[in-house]
Amino acid sequence: MDPRPSSPSDRLDSVAAQVTRVRAGAIVAGAQADHLAEETPVALEFNGISHATMLATPADLEDFAVGFSLSEGIIDSVADVRGIDVLPQCDGIVVQVEISSACEARLKSRRRAMAGRTGCGLCGVETLPEVLRPVDPVPAGAPLAIGAVLRAMGAMRARQALHDLTGATHAAGWADADGTVALVREDVGRHNALDKLVGALARQTMQAGGGMVLVSSRASFEMVQKTASAGVGVLAAVSAPTALAVRLADSAGIALLGFLRGADATLYSHPERITS
Incomplete structure (x- = not known):
């Protein structure tokens, strides 16, 4: 299992704060302790x-x-x-x-x-x-059971310690074909969280291709790019994908799932990678 800090005092990713709470439309007397995610x-x-x-x-x-x-x-x-x-x-x-x-x-x-010519005000x-650089297609693999994907998303949520502490971060996780979550990384930025996960997989030399990537956010084009760079053929997101993300997932051989909520999900590409 991937070790995570066990208490707020162990953490570098949050700071203690004093806040005034509002409950049922009324200000609660006295300052109360809280934690803020570092950025x-x-x-x-x-x-x-x-x-x-x-x-x-x-x-x-x-x-x-x-x-x-x-x-x-x-x-x-x-x-x-x-x-x-x-x-x-x-x-x-x-x-x-x-x-x-x-x-x-x-x-x-x-x-x-x-550093060349400027074609617009942005880039x-x-x-x-x-x-929009192309990505190498992810090799075909054995299909994953939808039940394992749904269980893995629930298990990742239970391991979002910084989110539980602050409510301000996204998570990216990797789970094996059985839905066992082996790695979770958190960050205030969803892309950063996924980069941390991709780096952790590479540094720990894990054979990631037979599992799945889970993200606690929507699935953008860049999230699909990063999943493909890790050689993982299944990306499951809590929220919706973009049209560009679906097109890239389709060309890259990635099963892209969105709206994973409880026992529900929507599969947007490569349904052959998912089985009942």
């Missing part, structure tokens, strides 16, 4: 080159760095990572990732392409293929 600027550097800064929960940052690197195509496998240093700063955290020289050269080439023309 910290996390800057990722690759071989000394600043690449991206995200607001994230400052836990499992080594997993985050590896998962982000894999899902963004910066590295091909965890073996391309030579080292990770997490350096707290006064205004955030810098995560320094040392990657192989081949991956560094590819990253520099991509950065040069993305350069050259960046659009980067955002």
Whole structure:
């Protein structure tokens, strides 16, 4: 099982706070104790080159760095990572990732392409293929029982310790074909939570392909991309997918399920991967 902090005092991902509560339309006298999820600027550097800064929960940052690197195509496998240093700063955290020289050269080439002409007020023309980059299809595998998927979602909810403490975070989990949840990662950002999960799977060298990814959010295009980067053929979400996410799941061979609530779900792609 994946160890998680057992008490609020053990955590780096939340802080204590004093709040005033309103109940039944009336202010409750006296301040009461509560906890808030931390949200910290996390800057990722690759071989000394600043690449991206995200607001994230400052836990499992080594997993985050590896998962982000894999899902963004910066590295091909965890073996391309030579080292990770997490350096707290006064205004955030810098995560320094040392990657192989081949991956560094590819990253520099991509950065040069993305620094080109501007086609609109939001992004350069050259960046659009980067955002909508194709993913390798996930190999076919034995179908998973819908009962196992539904059980796994319920089991993941029971392991969202930071959400229980703060009510402010998303979770991403991985479960095996029987629906046993082996890993859960949480973050204020749903994409960050999934990157942390992808990184944890890679760092623990787990054979993820025969299981499923679970997310406590909607299923966007990027969530499908990240699932495909982990080689997992089933993605189950609490809320709805987008049309673009369904199209990518269909082309990538991923069974995409949404609206997992109790014993209900909606299957949007590759129904052959799910069985009764």
